[in-house]
Amino acid sequence: MSQTPQIPSRWPGERLGLPQSGPRSVGRPGRRIAAIAIDWVTAVIISIAFFQYDPWATLGVFAVAQIVFLVTVGGSVGHMVLGMRLVPIRGGRLGIWQPIVRTLLLCLVIPAVIWDSDQRGMHDRLVGTVLVMIK
Secondary structure, eight states: OOOOOOOOOOOOOOOGEEEEEESSSBOOHHHHHHHHHHHHHHHHHHHHHHHHHHHHHHHHHHHHHHHHHHHHSSOOHHHHHHTTEEEEESSSOOOOOOHHHHHHHHHHHHHOOOBTSOOOOOHHHHTTTTEEEEO
């Protein structure tokens, strides 16, 4: 049984029904990397202040912040600062399980650096989410 080849998309998110640019377009790698840097620096500062910079405490602070902010406002501090939001592909609101599983995969790093043609990491693909622009 042969599979039909998938037609390449003209821009990230086209196959997901998302626009090429503007609101609801896929958040591009530069912004996503900057957002995770903001989130990590915030976790490091909290870790220094409360845990004398314990690497595991830093990872824990990062993970808890990701989960809490994704569940409550749909994006981490870095996402919100840079005008992005995490949304389910099928629409509606994020469930509580999606931010938890996504964050655990993000903390493993490898799933986050393997991207598809829509510029979604495995951590987003596996939980059915996409990071989109809100501005």
